[in-house]
Amino acid sequence: MKTKTLYIISLGIALVSCTKVIDIDLNATDPRHVIEANLSTIKDSSMVKISKTISISDTNPNPAVSNALVTITDSNTNAIDTLSETKPGIYKKLGLQGVEGHTYTLKIVSGAKTFASTATIYPTIALDSIIQKNLFDQPGAVGPGGGGGPGGGTAKTSKQIPFQAFYKTTPEVESHFQIKVTVNDSINNDIEIRGSKEFSRYSTISPIRVRVKKGDRVRLELQRIDKAVFNYFTGVIENLGQFSATPSNPKSNISNGALGYFKAHTSSIKEIVVK
Amino acid sequence: MRTRLTISILLLSISSLIYAQKHTISGYITDRNTGETLIGATVGVTGQYTAGKSTNDFGFFSLNLPDGKYKLIVSYLGYGKYETEINLKENKSFNIGLEPSGNTLSEVVVTGVSNNQRVTQAQMGVEKISSATANKLPVIFGERDILKTIQLLPGVKSGGDGQSGFSVRGGTMDQNLIQLDDATVYNASHLLGFFSTFNSDAIKDVDIFKGTAPAQYGGRISSVVDVKMNEGNNQKYAVSGGIGLISSKLSLEGPIQKGKSSFLISGRRTYADLFLNFDKKYKGYQLYFYDLNLKANYKFSDNDRLYISGYFGRDILAIPNVFGFDWGNKTATLRWNHLFNSKLFSNTSLIFNDYSYNIDATFDKNSFSILSQIKDWNLKQEFQYYPNSNNEWKIGYNVIHHTVNPGQIKTNIAEIKAPDMKEGLESAVYLTNNWELASNFKVNYGLRASHFNVLRGHDYFVLDKTTKEVIDTLDKTKSAANYLNLEPRLSMSFILNDFSSIKAAYARNTQNLHLLTNSVSGSPTDKWVMNTNNIKPEISDQVSLGSFVNLNDNMYELSLEAYYKKMQNQIDYKDNANIQSPFVVFETQLLYGIGRAYGTELLIKKNKGRLTGWIGYTLSRTEKQIEGINNNLWYAARQDRTHDVSIVLMYDLTKRVNVSAVWVYQTGNAVSFPSGSYEINNQKLWLYTERNGYRMPAYHRLDLGLNWKLKETQHYTSELSFSLYNAYGQENPYIITFETNKDNPNKTDVVQTALFKQIPSISWNFKFK
Structure with a gap:
């Protein structure tokens, strides 16, 4: 809101605000481990990625961390799965699959450092359906962007379209989701999150806007996650936006100062072809 | 121990009363041409006994003296001296009008503080600025502004480019109590701070107390900015105004009863949006503010005077059919001055103030609006008692009912349960005395007891101690919390000789309302919150020590003050806090801890001659330590700035033309910049290492001004003012962002x-x- 107001005010006073790239003396940081660990109930879609941070002045990609020992232990069965490195920094195991209701422990040994985390897979909450436009657009209304204004209707060229997903949830039971959106099999967005207790008052699931065109296949994957991961991604969104009063690192659920998350989740998937 | 001391002090004051037959000289000091009362004018007597007093906020003075022959001398800087011989045998009442000394080159009004009062008065950490000073300085957008002028004083730091928000002795913006005729102004800025709410045509003067104010002031821990409005000319009608590039103003004043009572109406409006509308793209866009100051006083009898003053201002910002945003303050003050007798003066005020903002947005066919408001009803009663020429007692109470509505949301999309409003009752009683113990030792001491009741009937939450999540709601039928604080105040001066003194002060201040903001300088949508069961009153204890020297017949003033301030129940935001969303229970985003601020302030000022002005320098540090932030280590507060320099020069080229220059230099604010980056789900995230560990680049700027008096006759004056803000075009950063390089x-x-x-x-x- 403030930036918008400021923008209009700057316009109004007919000022030319000037933007330039500057040099700021920033401390170089010791590289830290970044762990993205996903354990899915869908077979073979689990994966652990390990990389390191770089300083602002670095111009190289974030380095991958190889030769780590990565294990996931099922606390309910005490079965231990060891993941192996398939590409630099990417660790997988054929046949690995999470089970609803089980709690898992992730352990990573990289050099002299050991990182650990636990996560629980909560029962699946299934997607009922997806519809292509904003629920609240009035039917039959024709605006400049097609039915229901710029947000709705058909699309020949690619534009922002809202999709509305429905699922059943038990009121007053707190549940958390992450939504992965793919368009024609490529990931469009996988940091969107929703919390049901907080949002149940407003709508089943608030619309997700995706840039698509007619004929595109849009797939929504509703992943049920635990609260720690939900909070982690809330922090990710704040961090990306650089709009928090107190910018900081999202609070990780992994021990020993690692950045990143260990997410164990169920999935429910629905697909729709853009009309 | 304390009671015994108070009693002995009382006895001492009483004993001095007894030894001779005594009578009282009292009255009002005014400007002879306009009838405006003069605040802080010096009334002195010499003869068989020497004494001096300054007039109170209503221009009243009272001196109780042994009978005898005296010479009465009244002086006020910028006015001719008034002298008269009196033979005191009975109580005498004087209403004295001083003649302005005109715009002679030698007596330029720089401050309202006359002669060497700055050296002798017990009060320290106080600055007075008159509209006359503010009018001489260069301005941004051609609009004179007293709130910008006080930011040039040592210990007062500007919030940023063109901003009205400021920090006093390491405090945050909300720790300043800004009041207009006793009414609290919750947001003193227009157009996001480029203008302040104070129209210089309607303002008489401003006192700023840097945390050591006497006990009649309370409610904020860093400073009190006490703004008083003009009363209006009670001799004849006058019309004044100004036309600038983007704003214009007009004032009308005149007598209601000639020589006794008067009125003043003053209005302002900006019209930048009219230019904007020339461009077709921006047709129908609105962007302006207006404000209106009103004041009237009526004298019922020699002993009763009624004042009504009001302020109404609004900023409006709109894009047709899409977005509308307006915000502003309303204040009203009704005051009754009553003189019981020549020694007892009473001031009763009933005050209303309201700050609100309203946002309307329309997207597609959906509309959405937020209304946020903070509203106070305030009753103040003060008795001023002048038992003898050595004591000046003030006893009073103050009750404020606060209503805070953080944001009422209306939308046609869905039912939204907005956060509940809150109500609080803030009360205080105080007693303070300005005591001249000896001719070279003055003490101002007092005690203020303040109480805050978080009123029942609203939602208050119990939070989990570690996660800060809401786990329960308090019983609505009971008050959520009560807080009582005792605030002792002491300020004293040891006068070394005619031109120098040493002063020391201690003060405790508490604060029951707090502002949640994303920035150092403020935005209209910043959220005021009250104490709750979780948020406790902020407390500060400040000690300060100073040395004051006036040289060359008060032509030069030098002062050096040092302060150390300890603060409790300080509020900061947890990592990645979201304090803007109306859906988030704000207390879940807050953490509490302690703070400390210390520094020294140097002021060198030249009051007379063709060249006047001052140099101010502040060296300071402000830190916080809060559990859960920065690994529980001390960190710099956002408003912490090591160095702060202001140089203000005014020079009279001729009788009609004066030029001015202002240069400021400040260390940049403390900020949290990222030190590195990493990737999560193929998106680049910033790596932060510590809270406020970096600095914005240093800020510096030169402003130049020229005032040219075109015409000056008895009935008409006109003046052209030119300003050049940021004369050497320094690009001071407003925001710094980190972006991925496009290539x-x-x-x-x-x-x-x-x-x-x-x-x-x-x-x-x-x-x-």
Whole structure:
């Protein structure tokens, strides 16, 4: 809101605000481990990625961390799965699959450092359906962007379209989701999150806007996650936006100062072809 | 121990009363031409006994003296001296009108503080600025502004480019109590701070107390900015005004009963949006503010005077059919001054103030609006008692009912349960005495007891101690919390000789309302919150020590003050806090801890001659330590700035033309910049290492001004003012962001946005009288 107001005010006073790239003396940081660990109930879609941070002045990609020992232990069965490195920094195991209701422990040994985390897979909450436009657009209304204004209707060229997903949830039971959106099999967005207790008052699931065109296949994957991961991604969104009063690192659920998350989740998937 | 001391002090004051037959001289000191009362004018007697007093906020003085022959001398800087011989045998009442000394080169009004009062008065950490000073300085957009002028004083730091928000002795913006005729102004800025709410045509003067104010002031821990409105000319009608590039103003004043009572109406409006509308793209866009000051006083009898003053201002910002945003303050003050007798003066005020903002947004066919409001009803009663020429007692109470509505949301989309409003009752009683113990030792001591009741009937939450999540709601039928604080105040001066003194002060202040803001300088949507069961009153204890010297017949003033301030129940935001969303229970985003601020302030001022002005320098540090932030280590507060320099020069080229220059230099604010980056789900995230561990680049700027008096006769004056803001075009960063380089996705660009380069402006001011 403030930036918008400021923008209009700057316009109004007919000022030319000037933007330039500057040099700021920033401390170089010791590289830290970044762990993205996903354990899915869908077979073979689990994966652990390990990389390191770089300083602002670095111009190289974030380095991958190889030769780590990565294990996931099922606390309910005490079965231990060891993941192996398939590409630099990417660790997988054929046949690995999470089970609803089980709690898992992730352990990573990289050099002299050991990182650990636990996560629980909560029962699946299934997607009922997806519809292509904003629920609240009035039917039959024709605006400049097609039915229901710029947000709705058909699309020949690619534009922002809202999709509305429905699922059943038990009121007053707190549940958390992450939504992965793919368009024609490529990931469009996988940091969107929703919390049901907080949002149940407003709508089943608030619309997700995706840039698509007619004929595109849009797939929504509703992943049920635990609260720690939900909070982690809330922090990710704040961090990306650089709009928090107190910018900081999202609070990780992994021990020993690692950045990143260990997410164990169920999935429910629905697909729709853009009309 | 304390009671015994108070009693012995009382006895001492009483004993001095007894030894001779005594009578009282009392009255009002005014400007002879306009009838405006003069605040802080010196009334002194010499003869068989020497004593001096200054007039109170209503221009009243009272001196109780042994009978005998005296010479009464009244003086006020910028006015001719008034002298008369009196033979005191009975109580005497004087209403004295001083003649302004005109715009002679030698007696330029720099401050309202006369002679060497700055050296002798017990009070320290106080500055007084008159409208006359503010009017001489260069201005941004051609609009004179007293709130910008106080930011040039040592210990007072500006919030940023063109901002009205400021920090006093390491405090945050909300720790300043800004009051207009006793009414609290919750947001003192227009157009996001480029203008303040104070129209210089309607303002008499401003006192700023840097945390050591006497006990009649309370409610904020850093400072009190006490703004008083003009009363209006009670001799004849006058019209004055000004036309600038983007704003204009007009004032009308005149007598209701000649010589006794008067009124003043003053209005302002900006019209930048009219230019904007020339461009078809922006047709129908609105962007302006207006404000209106009103004041009237009526004298019922020699002993009763009624004042009504009010302020109404609103900022409006709109894009047709899409977005509307307006905000502003309303204040009203009804006051009754009553003189019981020549020694007992009473002031009763009933005050209303309201700050609100309203946002309307329309997207597609959906509409959405937020209304946020903070509203106070305030009753103040003060008795001023002048038992003898050595004591000046003030006893009073103050009750404020606060209503805070953080944001009422209306939308046609869905039912939204907005956060509940809150109510609080803030009360205080106080007692303070200005005591001249000996001719070279003065003490101002007092005690204020303040109480805050978080009123029942609203939602208050119990939070989990570690996660800060809401786990329960308090019983609505009971008050959520009560807080009582005792605030002792002491300020004293040891007068070494005619031109120098040493002063020391201690003060405790508490604060029951707090502002949640994303920035150092403020935005209209910042959220005021009250104490709750979780948020406790902020407390500060400040000690200060100073040395004051006036040289060359008060032509030069030098002062050096040092302070150390300890603060409790300080509020900061947890990592990645969201304090803007109306859906988030704000207390879940807050953490509490302690703070400390210390520094020294140097002021060198030249009051007389063709060249006047001052140099102010502050060296300071402000830190916080809060559990859960920065690994529980001390960190710099956002408003912490090591160095702060202001140089203000005014020079009279001729009788009609004066030029001025202001240069400021400040260390940049403390900020949290990222030190590195990493990737999560193929998105680049910033790596932060510590809270406020970096600095914005240093800020510096030169402003130049020229005032040219075109015409000056008895009935008409007109003046042209030219200003050049940021004369050498320094690009001071307003925001710094980190962006991925467009050509190399692995490279990070640090991008600064500066708001202003040079801004020239011109305005024409006139007065018919």
